[in-house]
Amino acid sequence: MQPEINERQISCPNCSSKQIKKHGTKKKKLQTLQRYFCNNCKKTFTLQPNKNKTYPSKIILNTLSYYNLGHSQQEAAKEISKRFKIKPSQKTISNWVNENKKVCTFAKIRSEAIKFYKPKTIIHKQTLNHTQPYTFKYHKAKLHLLFHNRLYNNEFHNIAHFCEPLKNYLEKISTKEFPHHIFTYDKNSSAAEIEKNNNKRASQIKFNHLEIKKLQKNNFACRLAYLALNLASSNKERHNAIQDFMLINDSTTAGVEIPVYLTNWDVNYCKNQKGFILDLSNYTTPITGHIDILQIRNGLIHILDYKPEADKQNPIEQLTIYALALSRKLNLPLYFFKCAWFDENNYFEFFPLHAVYEKQGKGLNS
DSSP states (O other), X not given: OOOOOOGGGOOOTTTOOOOEEEEEEEEOSSOEEEEEEETTTOOEEEOOSSSOOSSOHHHHHHHHHHHHTTOOHHHHHHHHHHHHSOOOOHHHHHHHHHXXXXXXXXXXXXXXXXXXXXXXXXXEEEEEESSSEEEEEEEHHHHHHHHHOTTSOTTHHHHGGGHHHHXXXXXXXXXXXXOGGGGOOOTTSOXXXXXXXXXXXXXXXXOOOOOOOOEEEOOHHHHHHHHHGGGOXXXXXXXXXXXXXXXXXXXXXXXXXXXXXXXXXXXXXXXXXXXXXXXXXXXXXXXXXXXXXXXXXXXXXXXXXXXXXXXXXXXXXXXXXXXXHHHHHHTOOGGGEEEEEEOSSOEEEEOTHHHHOOOOSSOOOO
């Protein structure tokens, strides 16, 4: 099935009218497509997220993921055959790769990435038994290339110095040294204790922050999310489908479901040493959370959160906490971070520094 699409953004392919409504479905051999009706010209039509109409989107997108994990096109075809009992030809797969490479930008670094790791080892993953199971993952080859090869990041010299802190932090998450206990609580706890633990979650935090300028735009993340939603069979699967698809097929996504925490010491350091406007006195620390998607691009660390109906959301406090927490853990100034929330139609971004620090003069080293 195709993902839910905002009907206001659809134009009739016959007359370009936006007076569109859903009009049942059309069943094909391997997939079911949403049919639309144009009130202007009275014609019906369907949308095709992929040019190839013979195979369902799920087959095409899974094939791209197998290929971008480092499998050859023949190996990807075998994997698809095992899983779906359908075997696309190598020529068909080659066409899919070429048709989608503008969105699935991992194509530009794939040949170099697979020199370092095999398909089974290119992504590190671990299930974290926190308040609920989270599957933490990071792309080992991508992490190396984005920081060490100027061909894949035009800000190579500016960001090379924070490669090691980030790499060390990601690697530490899978060890006993990482404080996993602060992300869990006893499910048999009293209602008061459970509420206290909920107040430690970044998604529940509300604090007064400076007025910030958020930029709305259509980002590659929207296009990737639109494709990835074809892989989700239910609303519950949307987050994982988008995270996995971006981690495998996008050139800048380095990790997903990354646990972060902000301690009382961190908060006091931000306030007393950096002069941040940050009143979290009503909340129990450490404050914890999991970053949906972490990207490295344009000389900055980008923290992304997938939010269905993003235009109705405003998670500025949550994302600012994530950025503050990771900033302190990596010992990096907050101006190296940018935050965004998005869905398949919208992308909103802002600088977390602007939420907690009022610029005073030309010097800005926070």
